[in-house]
Amino acid sequence: MSKAELGVGMVGYAFMGAVHSQAWRTVNHVFDLPVGVRLAAIGGRDPVAVKAAADRHGWAAAETDWRALIERDDVAIVDICTPGDTHAEIAVAALAAGKHVICEKPLANTVEEAVSMASAAADDAARGVRSMVAFNYRRVPALAYARALVADGRIGTLHHVRAAYQQDWLVDPSAPLTWRMQKERAGSGALGDIAAHIVDAAQFVVGDVLSGVSGMTETFVKSRPLSGGSGLSAAAGGAGVGDVTVDDAAVFFGRFAQGGIATFEATRFATGRKNAMQLELYGSGGGIRFDFERMNELQFFNGSDPDEEGGFRRVLVTEASHPYLEAWWPPGHPLGYEHTFTHEFRDFLVALDEGTDPSPSFADGLQVQRVLAAVSSSAESNSGWVEV
Amino acid sequence: MSKAELGVGMVGYAFMGAVHSQAWRTVNHVFDLPVGVRLAAIGGRDPVAVKAAADRHGWAAAETDWRALIERDDVAIVDICTPGDTHAEIAVAALAAGKHVICEKPLANTVEEAVSMASAAADDAARGVRSMVAFNYRRVPALAYARALVADGRIGTLHHVRAAYQQDWLVDPSAPLTWRMQKERAGSGALGDIAAHIVDAAQFVVGDVLSGVSGMTETFVKSRPLSGGSGLSAAAGGAGVGDVTVDDAAVFFGRFAQGGIATFEATRFATGRKNAMQLELYGSGGGIRFDFERMNELQFFNGSDPDEEGGFRRVLVTEASHPYLEAWWPPGHPLGYEHTFTHEFRDFLVALDEGTDPSPSFADGLQVQRVLAAVSSSAESNSGWVEV
Amino acid sequence: MSKAELGVGMVGYAFMGAVHSQAWRTVNHVFDLPVGVRLAAIGGRDPVAVKAAADRHGWAAAETDWRALIERDDVAIVDICTPGDTHAEIAVAALAAGKHVICEKPLANTVEEAVSMASAAADDAARGVRSMVAFNYRRVPALAYARALVADGRIGTLHHVRAAYQQDWLVDPSAPLTWRMQKERAGSGALGDIAAHIVDAAQFVVGDVLSGVSGMTETFVKSRPLSGGSGLSAAAGGAGVGDVTVDDAAVFFGRFAQGGIATFEATRFATGRKNAMQLELYGSGGGIRFDFERMNELQFFNGSDPDEEGGFRRVLVTEASHPYLEAWWPPGHPLGYEHTFTHEFRDFLVALDEGTDPSPSFADGLQVQRVLAAVSSSAESNSGWVEV
Amino acid sequence: MSKAELGVGMVGYAFMGAVHSQAWRTVNHVFDLPVGVRLAAIGGRDPVAVKAAADRHGWAAAETDWRALIERDDVAIVDICTPGDTHAEIAVAALAAGKHVICEKPLANTVEEAVSMASAAADDAARGVRSMVAFNYRRVPALAYARALVADGRIGTLHHVRAAYQQDWLVDPSAPLTWRMQKERAGSGALGDIAAHIVDAAQFVVGDVLSGVSGMTETFVKSRPLSGGSGLSAAAGGAGVGDVTVDDAAVFFGRFAQGGIATFEATRFATGRKNAMQLELYGSGGGIRFDFERMNELQFFNGSDPDEEGGFRRVLVTEASHPYLEAWWPPGHPLGYEHTFTHEFRDFLVALDEGTDPSPSFADGLQVQRVLAAVSSSAESNSGWVEV
Incomplete structure (x- = not known):
């Protein structure tokens, strides 16, 4: 080239x-x-x-x-x-x-x-x-399209966000201790690893930030076998048993700055759910539902449809007019996980070329961090409300 | 006869x-x-x-x-x-x-x-x-079957309950004020009307009680037109506008006495969701998912299936061996809402005949009331934890 | 009264x-x-x-x-x-x-x-x-509503009907021989019992009749144990083994008189499918999908939605504006199988009172019979085309 | 390297x-x-x-x-x-x-x-x-896994295959004429383009070949505007209108050599269905359902589950033990369309290295061609049965 x-x-x-x-x-x-x-x-x-x-x-x-x-x-x-x-x-x-x-x-x-x-x-x-x-979840075409619908006023005034990120890879207590279960390496567990994604995705799709939260965390399995391993299970090494020093699950609710309430649930213990990053939004004008296990679909309820015709539409987000899709395959041919990153890098390169700041910025990352810190703080103080 | x-x-x-x-x-x-x-x-x-x-x-x-x-x-x-x-x-x-x-x-x-x-x-x-x-939701065959699975140890040690009851009949701000939106008649709004159902159903299926909660409530539309009406909209009567004195939505999380954490969300503002009474349970041995809008189905993940064969099973709860079904139609022929009551009355009559106490008892109803009161109390005090 | x-x-x-x-x-x-x-x-x-x-x-x-x-x-x-x-x-x-x-x-x-x-x-x-x-399937609210959509031109010119009625109650070869498997009592097997339903439902929803068909039938299990029994298994009585003299499954395709092609599949051997009476229609203006196992839902694709917003809508056919629903429960509260008959009797009584002919008439029943006979005739003559 | x-x-x-x-x-x-x-x-x-x-x-x-x-x-x-x-x-x-x-x-x-x-x-x-x-559909992990289940005897004796490939990209009569609608370039329409896929996939998963068929084809839109275009719409060029000389849709049924009956439906006119390549199998021991629009999922009914626990399992075919998956992402992270080809090339290269014949061979391709020719022949002769 x-x-x-x-x-x-x-x-x-x-x-x-x-x-x-x-x-x-x-x-x-x-x-x-x-x-x-x-x-x-x-x-x-x-x-x-x-x-x-x-x-x-x-x-x-x-x-x-x-x-x-x-x-x-x-x-x-x-x-x-x-x-x-x-x-x-x-x-x-x-x-x-x-x-x-x-x-x-x-x-x-x-x-x-x-x-x-x-x-x-x-x-x-x-x-x-x-x-x-x-x-990267901002670059799931279905979520980028959800953001466009919201920005376009299609769900009206926000009432509810219901978010969850459910995995089950730690439900087996003999799964080895890795860096992801050690506070000094990972900072937190499900909270920083996956709750971070749904907090960012919710704020991105809504176009607003959380102003306060109340939360609770839980570590179901307190110690695990040590292991060498690599990849997802790259542990501290050695034999024996080590303490899990992070949360296995975190649940919290909060309020958006401009109105609307939200609930979040992140866990590595939802047996049967593999990578179910889910987001629901409900507003005065419509509703949206998404589950990453079916990442090429967005469920959209258009509140202005007549009552008898209304229903959640399973939109296959594979049309050329959908975000990122013009470059890909014909309608109905699914994309996969990795392309959330391909899209992320595309946007990054475009921003570099245009001399603009890519999004989400480190400031956005910091804001998510503040939310997570507020959740931790609430969880440590009897679940009382903590401003972000 | x-x-x-x-x-x-x-x-x-x-x-x-x-x-x-x-x-x-x-x-x-x-x-x-x-x-x-x-x-x-x-x-x-x-x-x-x-x-x-x-x-x-x-x-x-x-x-x-x-x-x-x-x-x-x-x-x-x-x-x-x-x-x-x-x-x-x-x-x-x-x-x-x-x-x-x-x-x-x-x-x-x-x-x-x-x-x-x-x-x-x-x-x-x-x-x-x-x-x-x-x-009555205890008598949905799918939930009665879920209880049987849990009692039989099929989900193992409980980790998570995720419950929601989503309706949307109040999302229109011109919907009239009825007794269901008046504290002196209804006691509370979504909390007592529908959160009560998911608290009872969760406790019933798990076989345990909530020991504490943290919650938040919200009234999205503060006043509504007055109306005569009847049935679901049987209002105080008169013209003009009246204050909504109950919650439109309530969200809370809690802990079960014998372990396991739970989240609850009840709302009349989930645009597109009509009567979505939903319950998810995850334990060390399996997972269960239910949505009343598909009341004849139970999603069951059997954790002991081999990895490559595992998946949530859509069990049509219409087999003769399922609770209450022996008396009904052949497999695959759905039952409707009203029969949750038919089953309730059946069980009541059987208890009368046997001289035993029917279930759920008034004591069970009181216990649910205590949970709802704890949620209200938490919501009024900065979402701090409240023991039930 | x-x-x-x-x-x-x-x-x-x-x-x-x-x-x-x-x-x-x-x-x-x-x-x-x-x-x-x-x-x-x-x-x-x-x-x-x-x-x-x-x-x-x-x-x-x-x-x-x-x-x-x-x-x-x-x-x-x-x-x-x-x-x-x-x-x-x-x-x-x-x-x-x-x-x-x-x-x-x-x-x-x-x-x-x-x-x-x-x-x-x-x-x-x-x-x-x-x-x-x-x-009775004409009185499933979702199918009555489908008929209304088609009559209203919402799917445009018909191109395709794809119908199936799948059950599995005979897949076990030890299931006893009953009158439903005897030609002299039942006339035919899956053909008259359940293909009859999808032929009638397809013709009803489309508003046209089949003009010709080509078909094939199959009896997977040729003999079964005799049995006394009752209900669905009310057999000829006696012990030993008897011949199955009807079809276990029938498949056929055909053309509608005014255009559009159709496929049909009826079987008692679709392991895992309990009472899956399914109908799909596709026309120049939209698409419709239905499965009786989820009888309260109609999937509707509105072809005039913008490409990026289009998707099959899961319409919960429980709104007061849907056929028969005004008399029933609030939105989202499912009806059951038996009420297809309640609706049928309602329509019959209304017709009696009005002095009009109820629908479907015996003439309609005869027309379905002619379709089934044409399928049998085709199946017996090398699957060649047979006019209805 | x-x-x-x-x-x-x-x-x-x-x-x-x-x-x-x-x-x-x-x-x-x-x-x-x-x-x-x-x-x-x-x-x-x-x-x-x-x-x-x-x-x-x-x-x-x-x-x-x-x-x-x-x-x-x-x-x-x-x-x-x-x-x-x-x-x-x-x-x-x-x-x-x-x-x-x-x-x-x-x-x-x-x-x-x-x-x-x-x-x-x-x-x-x-x-x-x-x-x-x-x-390439043989290399969808879900279908490769389906083949493994069948080969392992998990569905028992085959009774039914129900296959469909539904698209809707030609439903608009103003869509331009391209080589795919010209017999001299494409050979046939939906038949060779997409029915070929479901015939091959069905034979592959079953492990048997069709021995005879009866079929019908239809061209809904007989002429279309000419266009230059490229890619999917690379036409013969020029202005005006040209004849569509291939089928828009083909439907047929057939028998497998070793038993079992099958239905097929391929169309470019199923409004709302984008790339719905679907396959269902039912046998004495179980059932399988697949839809490429949800390519990472296989629905599997295990007939040996107890009645009350049985149900189609939504297996997320993303476990390391599933075909091709060991090389990819953790469970629950979807793959996309293109990787059916990545897998195909992987298998081809492995065969080259091992000095074995890759599969499917040209002989396999010829066998599919014979099935398609038999369908055409039947369609041209009153849908009578034609041996393959």
């Missing part, structure tokens, strides 16, 4: 690394973009593993030190796929080095870290260095 | 009166019971209307004074279908008159009234006078 | 008898009709069984000879619920006796019998004696 | 070309294969368009003559994505040149062409040159 090409350097190569790689490989072949990308380098601490990941996922080089990776001349974009405790340090350093940054969610493990990142991002944006937090 | 026949006297003849009438007319023709019933008398204040209701619904006599009705020699069972503010007085008087009592839910408008009713019921049960609160 | 009351005499008391009884008991209490009914007498050959059925189902008298039953002065309506081989004789005699007749489907076991019945019905209608064939 | 790399040369670059490209780009990064691929050259007649396609889709070179493309030294695999009238010539030439061939379906436009291809393929396989027809 003759168009400009930006090199990407990605840190981390587990589950998120694999998904991001597939999206980076794909974005320029599906979307007709003004700027191209090159999979320049992948970073990770284990030299053998990172080299294997580079080969497998199509990265030109491998680095064992993330500092070396962000310093590379052929890296213009740094993509952070590591556990949350490392986000702030890497992101701030990369921005300081003049690299655009995409950072996986949650933005950080603490509000303090998130504040430092958002602050750096705001400063650096002023000099044209861009950043984005990777809330 | 040569079998003993008990006369029923029903107070109230609006929506619930119509449904109860259909169930009383049906119960002896579908189920082979040791005792029969006769629709002896119906009571209501308006002499013309109550006579018309008697004719329409098949009652032998009409009374305009409930005290006269409960005194009738041909009335052995008093069935109370009036607004909540009258339950205590009628029920206590009927029990004192030695009549068996079925009382619509919620048992009463206040905990105090409910205490008096439960106390009277306990005393009278000792002398063979029986009473039951009409939580 | 002061209104006129017509006595009903019902012949047969197995599955259909039980359902009809419940509908007769209910129709006047739910619908406000100009004419009432009385359950005057029930007929059956076994004196003990018919007396028990009378008691159980609420009939005032029992007769062991159907001729005596139709002669009774207190019987104005004869309701025929017996196997198909007896329909013609009873119906023609009842009409001759000046009694209105409702006859279960299929109208008869042969076209010849059906011709004689339709002929008698036409003659007797001229002197005010009315008749109807009981294709 | 150090592993062997085979160059791919692809002919055609419209819809199928785009999908195949994405799959070729992906297969080696997701699956750990013994052999790699390189996107060597893409072929097409228009030099500007083919160069643009090469750039967009990541092909190293472009050729305007397919003969030149198959002769290239860097091309070891020829992937044919052109209309059906060109398949035979290209495929036979490529095989003769010693290149492995993947050919899009239907294998050819006539049985004669398909015979020549199958013959060449058999000859060339003897010398290690491999070929495959691209029935």
Whole structure:
């Protein structure tokens, strides 16, 4: 291609690394973009593993030190796929080095870290260095379309949001302890990992922020076998049993700043539900229902239909007129999970080309972090109301 | 029939009166019971209307004074279908008159009234006078079957209950003010009317009680046009506008006494959802999902199925081996709403014949009332935790 | 009641008898009709069984000879619920006796019998004696509403009908041989029993008739154990094994007279499908989908919705503006199977009062019979096309 | 990578070309294969368009003559994505040149062409040159899993197959005439384009072939506006109106050689159905249902479950133990349409490495062609039965 090409350097190569790689490989072949990308380098601490990941996922080089990776001349974009405790340090350093940054969610493990990142991002944006937090569910076409419906006034005044993110991968008490169950690495459990997604998605689709919450958390299995493992189960290593120091589930309700009430439920213990990221909205003019396990569908109730004709419409969000779909297959041919990332990178590259700030910003990531912190705070103080 | 026949006297003849009438007319023709019933008398204040209701619904006599009705020699069972503010007085008087009592839910408008009713019921049960609160959703075959699955250990240790009761009949702000929106008549709004159902159903299916809650309520439309009307819209009368003095929606979470967490959401503002009484349970051994809009189906995930064969089963709860179904149609032929009451009356009559206490008892109704009161109390005090 | 009351005499008391009884008991209490009914007498050959059925189902008298039953002065309506081989004789005699007749489907076991019945019905209608064939699925509110949508032009020019009626009650080869599997009693198997329903429903909803068909039938299990039994399994009696002389399944396609093609599939061997009477229609302006296992729902695709908003709407056919629903419960409260008969009887009584011919007529029943005969004929001659 | 790399040369670059490209780009990064691929050259007649396609889709070179493309030294695999009238010539030439061939379906436009291809393929396989027809739906994980269930005896003796492929992209009569509606280019309409898929899928999942059929075809819109266009609407060019010379819809039924009956329906006129490739199977031991619009789900009824626990299980076919899934994302994260091709290429490359014949073979493609020809023949002769 003759168009400009930006090199990407990605840190981390587990589950998120694999998904991001597939999206980076794909974005320029599906979307007709003004700027191209090159999979320049992948970073990770284990030299053998990172080299294997580079080969497998199509990265030109491998680095064992993330500092070396962000310093590379052929890296213009740094993509952070590591556990949350490392986000702030890497992101701030990369921005300081003049690299655009995409950072996986949650933005950080603490509000303090998130504040430092958002602050750096705001400063650096002023000099044209861009950043984005990777809330990929915003790029599910059905949810992007839901946002368009809401913005267009199709559900009217908001009354209710009902959100849930249900998984079941920890229901077996013999599932090993990994970094995702350790507070010092992951910050929190279901709260930061998946409640973060539904908080962001709800705020995105509604177009408003939560102003206060009341919450409760629970750890059903208090200790688990230690394990070496990798990927989703990359544990601290060693044998024996370790304490689970994060929540298995979090439930909370809240209010939106401009009106409307909301409930949230995030769990890794909903036996039979695999990745059921669900969102319902009800307003004076209509209703919307979504379940990621059927990610190509949006249920839409148009309140202005006559009573006898009204019903939730199962809209297959695969029409050329739907968000992101013009570039894809004919109607009725489903897209998959990974393309939420392909779309995210598309939007990021378009923003870079246009010189605008990609969305969601680190400030948006910080706001979600504040909500999660408020939930934790409420849960620790008898579920009393906490302002965000 | 040569079998003993008990006369029923029903107070109230609006929506619930119509449904109860259909169930009383049906119960002896579908189920082979040791005792029969006769629709002896119906009571209501308006002499013309109550006579018309008697004719329409098949009652032998009409009374305009409930005290006269409960005194009738041909009335052995008093069935109370009036607004909540009258339950205590009628029920206590009927029990004192030695009549068996079925009382619509919620048992009463206040905990105090409910205490008096439960106390009277306990005393009278000792002398063979029986009473039951009409939580009809326990008699949905799918939920009765869900209870059996749980009791049989099929979902293992409970982790989650997720319940919701979503309607949308008040989303239009021009819908008239009726007694159901007036605190002095109805006690509360969505809370007592429909949250009561999901609290009872959740506790019934789980086989445990809630030990504490945190909640929030909301009234989206603060005043509504006054109206005469009848049935669901039987208002205080007059013209102009009146204040809505109850909640339009209530959301809360809680903990079960023996473990497991739960969320509840009840609303009359979920645009597009008509009568979506929903219940989900997840435990160490399986999961269950139910939606009353598809009342003949239970979704059951059997956690002991091999991973690759596992999935929520859409069980059509219409087999002869399912609760109540032996008396009905062949598999795949749906039952309707009214038969939750037919089943309730069947169980009531069987208990009378066996000389046992029907379930749910007034004490069970009182316990639900305590949960609702705890939710209100939490909602009034910054959503802080309140023990039940 | 002061209104006129017509006595009903019902012949047969197995599955259909039980359902009809419940509908007769209910129709006047739910619908406000100009004419009432009385359950005057029930007929059956076994004196003990018919007396028990009378008691159980609420009939005032029992007769062991159907001729005596139709002669009774207190019987104005004869309701025929017996196997198909007896329909013609009873119906023609009842009409001759000046009694209105409702006859279960299929109208008869042969076209010849059906011709004689339709002929008698036409003659007797001229002197005010009315008749109807009981294709109850026309009275499913969702299908009546589908008919209204089609009649209103909402699906435009018809292109496709796709119909199926799937059950699985014979998949077990040890299920006993009953009259439903004997040609001399039932006329045919899945063809007359359930294909008859989807042929009638398709023609009713479309508003046109099939002009020709090509078909195939199959008997998967050629012989079955004999059995006494009753109800659905009322067999010829005796021990040993008997031949199945009817089809277990029938598949066929055809053309509508005014255009559009159709496929049909009826089987008692669709393992897992209990009573899945399904109908799909597609036209230039929209699409419709229905499954009786979810009888309260109609899926409607409105072709004039914008592409990105289009989707099959799950219409809960429980609004007061839907057919038959004004008399029932609030939105979202499901109706059950039996009420397709309650609606049928309502329409029959209204027609009697108005002095019009009820629908579907015996002539309609004859037309369905001609379609079934054409399918049989095609199946017997190498599946070649047969005009109806 | 150090592993062997085979160059791919692809002919055609419209819809199928785009999908195949994405799959070729992906297969080696997701699956750990013994052999790699390189996107060597893409072929097409228009030099500007083919160069643009090469750039967009990541092909190293472009050729305007397919003969030149198959002769290239860097091309070891020829992937044919052109209309059906060109398949035979290209495929036979490529095989003769010693290149492995993947050919899009239907294998050819006539049985004669398909015979020549199958013959060449058999000859060339003897010398290690491999070929495959691209029935990609076999590689939907849910259908591959369905095949495994059937092969494992889980549905027992087959009674029924009910298949349909419903689209609606031609329901608008102003949709332009393209090669897909011209007999000389496409061979047939819905029959060869989409009925071919359900015939192959049904035979694949059942593990048997159809022995005879009876069919009917229909062209609802006989002429359409001519258009230049491209991709799915690449027409013959010019203005005015042209005749549609293929079927818009085809319906047929048939018998499997080893028992069981089947119905098929393929249409481009099912308003509201976008790409609903559906398959149902019922046997003595269970039932299976599938709809490609929900491609990550398989509905499975296990006939050996107790009656009251039985129900169609919605199996999310995203477990690591499901076909192809070990290489992908965690449970509950959907795959998309394109990966049916990624899986196809994976299997093809594994077969090349192992020196075995990939499946489905050209002989399999020929067998499907014979079924389609029998349907056409039946449709032309009064729908009489035609042996395959």
